[in-house]
Amino acid sequence: MLEAKTNDQYRAFQSEIDFCQKEIRKSEDRILELMGESEALDKNVKAAEESLKEEKTQVDAEKREARERTSADQKSAQELVKERGAIVASVSGATYQRYERIRKAKMRRGLAVAEAVDGRCTACNIAMRLQFYQDLKKGDQILACESCQRILYYNPPVAAEDLAADPASAVRQ
Ligand SMILES: [Zn+2]
Incomplete structure (x- = not known):
């Protein structure tokens, strides 16, 4: 300024x-x-x-x-x-080889064994012939599902009173 x-x-x-x-x-x-x-x-x-x-x-x-x-x-x-x-x-070598052959087939997705319930294969759901189912129940031979070829096993139904008494032994029967 x-x-x-x-x-x-x-x-x-x-x-x-x-x-x-x-x-x-x-x-x-x-x-x-x-x-x-x-x-x-x-x-x-x-x-x-x-x-x-x-x-x-x-x-x-x-x-x-x-x-x-x-x-x-x-x-x-x-x-x-x-x-x-x-x-x-x-198990015998033949049985094991049979099992492996079934297991390795792609369409069975590694599942070679299936339970039979109420006359049906639980893997492919096909109904078995009555005679076949009865043979399977006897349990004296290894049987394969006639539809999907998986080895089948059969567990007899367990009575409710057996289950209540001793579940572990009842399941094993
Ligand atoms: Zn089957």
Whole structure:
């Protein structure tokens, strides 16, 4: 202002100062506005961190559970392989080969044995001839379903009073 030599110069300086002060006020308002916004954002970040922590805990627990289940499954798979080996050793070679041939046929989806219930093969649901079903019930030979070729087994029905008395032995009969 002191360097202004004319009124025009003075006014020009004055308007420049006014303009700068206005800009400063605008910037200050914007700073306040941003501070207000960042407060809400900080809250959001904190909430997100919190829920991330919770989720991580949950995922860790699920991972642990999955690992435990996997090791239990592996253990029971090993036991089943062992049990299978014992069963294979106890049947004749011809029977085992017959079983494997049936099992490996794609259309049977690895299922070589089926239960016969009420005169029907439970795998393919075909009704058996009465004579065939009676032969199967005798249990003195290995019979295969005449429709799907699976080896059939028959479990006689268990009386309710036997089940109540001793379920384990009743099922084995
Ligand atoms: Zn069948």
